[in-house]
Amino acid sequence: MTAGFASCSRAEHTVVTHVSSLTRLKVVTLLASFLTVVLILLFHCVQPSLLQQTAWCCHADMVAYTRSLSTATDDTHNGKASRIRYKHTQRHLPGCLIIGVRKGGTRALLEFLNMHPMIQAHRKEMHYFDNMDNYSNGLDWYRKRMPYSFSDQITVEKTPAYFTSELVPERVCRMNCSIKLVVVLRNPVERAISDYTQIHSNKLVRGRPHDLFEDLVIDSSTGEVRQTYNAIRRSLYHRHMEHWLRWFPLERFHFVDGDNLIRDPVAELRRVETFLHIEHKLTHSDFRFNETKGFYCMLEDGRERCLAHSKGRAHPKVDMPVLHKLYTFFQPHNDKLFQMIKQTFNWSLAENN
Numbered sequence: 223m224t225a226g227f228a229s230c231s232r233a234e235h236t237v238v239t240h241v242s243s244l245t246r247l248k249v250v251t252l253l254a255s256f257l258t259v260v261l262i263l264l265f266h267c268v269q270p271s272l273l274q275q276t277a278w279c280c281h282a283d284m285v286a287y288t289r290s291l292s293t294a295t296d297d298t299h300n301g302k303a304s305r306i307r308y309k310h311t312q313r314h315l316p317g318c319l320i321i322g323v324r325k326g327g328t329r330a331l332l333e334f335l336n337m338h339p340m341i342q343a344h345r346k347e348m349h350y351f352d353n354m355d356n357y358s359n360g361l362d363w364y365r366k367r368m369p370y371s372f373s374d375q376i377t378v379e380k381t382p383a384y385f386t387s388e389l390v391p392e393r394v395c396r397m398n399c400s401i402k403l404v405v406v407l408r409n410p411v412e413r414a415i416s417d418y419t420q421i422h423s424n425k426l427v428r429g430r431p432h433d434l435f436e437d438l439v440i441d442s443s444t445g446e447v448r449q450t451y452n453a454i455r456r457s458l459y460h461r462h463m464e465h466w467l468r469w470f471p472l473e474r475f476h477f478v479d480g481d482n483l484i485r486d487p488v489a490e491l492r493r494v495e496t497f498l499h500i501e502h503k504l505t506h507s508d509f510r511f512n513e514t515k516g517f518y519c520m521l522e523d524g525r526e527r528c529l530a531h532s533k534g535r536a537h538p539k540v541d542m543p544v545l546h547k548l549y550t551f552f553q554p555h556n557d558k559l560f561q562m563i564k565q566t567f568n569w570s571l572a573e574n575n
């Protein structure tokens with residue numbers, strides 16, 4: 223009985239051992255397949271972050287990837303590229319500044335240029351040179367806020383307040399007197415109306431009282447244009463340009479026609495590419511005219527990206543006599559600017575009505 227029992231249990235034991243080794247094999251195979259699936263999934267999920275840490279990516283990959291990250295369009299969005307660190311990249315001081323003018327189309331120019339593989343734009347206005355607190359932080363503070371870029375890329379920062387701040391030209395020159403300076407100029411009357419519209423709509427949002435444009439630009443006691451009103455003062459381009467030309471020769475500047483930037487961005491961008499000595503890369507295929515917005519928007523991987531709603535607001539209709547007065551007022555100031563920069567723009571009333 224015992225022997226029989228013993229031999230039976232041995233046979234049973236052999237079967238059990240056989241079965242359990244089979245099961246073990248199955249479990250191991252299953253585990254291996256599971257691990258392979260997990261590894262494949264993991265690889266796909268972390269690939270972008272791997273790209274950030276390793277140098278497998280070439281220039282084009284970086285541009286494509288950084289572009290794919292950018293979705294926000296507002297002024298406060300702190301650039302996609304500043305979050306990304308590629309091997310062989312560093313934070314560089316700007317090689318080009320878009321210094322103005324406020325409401326000239328500086329955001330459009332910066333965002334459009336940022337599509338160029340050789341440009342790394344800092345999307346936030348830094349106010350480094352015009353704000354004492356920022357300026358006192360020093361150049362390294364400023365540099366550390368710039369996006370990562372390859373050494374052959376150009377870092378671009380835009381703060382339109384630089385153009386009208388008297389202290390800025392000297393400070394910029396102390397950083398780099400060979401820096402390239404871009405000024406987006408716009409018909410000064412249109413620019414003043416746009417400036418007013420921005421302040422007016424901010425007041426509307428806060429439920430604060432606001433004055434009519436006509437009452438602000440014309441001094442009711444004299445009937446003259448009020449030159450001290452900020453929207454007018456900022457449009458007196460030659461006065462601001464005079465300060466800049468004390469520190470930089472004319473060849474350091476490129477003047478973008480802001481009115482034409484709205485109509486034909488590619489033409490204006492081509493000129494900027496030439497000025498920056500970078501290849502002509504931005505073409506009509508990078509833009510699409512958006513009928514609803516009334517402006518060109520960028521095309522990124524087939525997706526349309528327009529500027530924020532604060533760009534392209536409807537302007538108030540200004541009384542014709544006031545408009546006449548403004549155009550007459552600005553004419554000699556414009557002429558002074560044209561002489562100064564050896565370039566003219568069509569800013570007549572006839573052209574703009």
Ligand SMILES: Nc1ncnc2c1ncn2[C@@H]1O[C@H](COP(=O)(O)OS(=O)(=O)O)[C@@H](OP(=O)(O)O)[C@H]1O
Nearest residue numbers: 324325326327328329330416517518529533534535
């Ligand atoms: N493609 C495109 N889309 C939208 N808006 C465009 C575009 N190109 C130029 N503009 C014009 O840019 C004007 C705003 O200028 P800025 O970006 O320099 O303004 S700001 O100083 O930074 O506030 C803004 O002025 P307003 O029309 O008065 O709002 C636009 O006319």
